[in-house]
Amino acid sequence: MAFDAADLQRIFAEVVGEAAAAFARVNTPFMLIGGLAVGLHTVARATKDIDFSALADVEQATRLVDVMQHAGWSATAHGPLGPGAVVRFSRTGQDGVARWVDVLFSGTDFEERALRRAKTTTLFGHAIRVATVEDLIVFKMVAGRPQDLVDVQSLLKQNGDGLDEAYLAGALAEWELSGAFARLREEI
Numbered sequence: 009m010a011f012d013a014a015d016l017q018r019i020f021a022e023v024v025g026e027a028a029a030a031f032a033r034v035n036t037p038f039m040l041i042g043g044l045a046v047g048l049h050t051v052a053r054a055t056k057d058i059d060f061s062a063l064a065d066v067e068q069a070t071r072l073v074d075v076m077q078h079a080g081w082s083a084t085a086h087g088p089l090g091p092g093a094v095v096r097f098s099r100t101g102q103d104g105v106a107r108w109v110d111v112l113f114s115g116t117d118f119e120e121r122a123l124r125r126a127k128t129t130t131l132f133g134h135a136i137r138v139a140t141v142e143d144l145i146v147f148k149m150v151a152g153r154p155q156d157l158v159d160v161q162s163l164l165k166q167n168g169d170g171l172d173e174a175y176l177a178g179a180l181a182e183w184e185l186s187g188a189f190a191r192l193r194e195e196i
Contacts, residue, residue, distance in 0.1 A: 015103075017132065019101065019103075019105060019107060020044070020058065020132055021132030021133060021134070022101070022107075023058055023107050023109060024058060024131055024132050024134050024136060025132070025133070025134050026076075026079060027058065027060060027076075027097075027109050028134050028135075028136060030072055030075045030076050030079065031060075031062060031072065033071075033075050034064070034068050034071040034072045034075060035068070036062050036063065036064045036068050036072060037062065037063045037123055037137075038060050038061065038062040038063070038111075038123075038137065039060065039061050039062075039122070039123055039126035039136075039137040039138060039139050040058070040059070040060060040131070040136050040137065040138045040139065041059045041060065041061050041112070041139045041143075041144060041147050042055065042057070042058065042059025042060075042110070042147075043055030043057075043059070043155075043159070044058055044059070044131075045059070045138050045139055045144055046144060046148075046159045046162065046163060048129065048131070048138055049138075049141050049144065049163055049166065049167060050159075050162045050163055050165070050166040050167070051162070051166070053159075053162075056108060057096075057108035057109065057110055058108070058109050058110070059109075059110045059111075059112070060109065060110070060111050060112070061111075061112045061113075061114055061119055061122065061123065061139070061147075062111050062112070062113055062114065063113075063114045063119075063120060063123050064090070064091075064113050064114075065090060065091070066088075066089055066090035069089040069090050069093060069095070069113050070089050072095075072111070073085070073089065073095060076097050076109075080099050081097040081098065081099045081109070082097070082098050082099065083095050083096070083097050084096045084098070089113070090113060090115075091113050091114060091115030092113060092115030093112075093113045093115075094110060094111065094112050094113070095110070095111045095113070096108060096109070096110050097109040097110075097111070117182075118143075118146065118179055118182055118183070121143075121179075122139055122140070122143035122146070122147070123137075125139075125140050125142075125143060126138055126139050126140065126143070127140060141163050141167045141170075141171060142171055142172055142175055142176045142179065143179070144159075144163060145160050145163055145164070145176060145180075145189075146176070146179045146180060146183065146185075148160045148163075149180065149183065149185045149188065149189055149192075150183055150185070152188075157192060160189075160192060161192065161195065161196055164193060164196055165196060168196075
């Protein structure tokens with residue numbers, strides 16, 4: 009089955025709305041990270057899932073999983089629920105298309121700072137907090153997969169002149185990524 013841009017927008021709008029409602033229901037601060045967030049700061053790129061970072065203790069994380077499962081999502085936790093865990097929610101829609109939401113439960117000072125620094129924007133008709141460019145760069149450098157490094161270069165090309173360089177340097181140093189980031193930046 010072929011999908012056009014309107015179909016994909018409808019699917020992503022549905023998923024963003026459901027996830028935002030679930031976070032609100034359990035009173036859990038969250039922000040968009042990942043490919044969709046990168047696209048909001050640069051040029052949109054293909055992605056198959058929607059990634060969020062959320063500040064939740066064990067009880068809130070458990071409640072979020074319960075809310076999403078009640079809405080028809082299956083959940084696969086990587087690590088015990090709570091700070092530091094990653095949960096992949098998945099569901100196939102009535103259109104036969106799989107949908108995925110990944111939630112990283114914040115477990116570090118950096119992630120908590122990033123949540124405080126996130127900016128609110130409207131995405132598919134929903135008010136969503138989105139990680140700043142600097143924080144996305146750090147998230148992507150920590151992940152370190154090939155697509156993540158391409159995303160970092162894209163973020164730098166589109167936003168390099170407006171970065172808070174002091175903040176970025178400090179955040180990268182926390183993860184011991186200053187050298188890797190400098191090498192990647194030189195490649196641009």
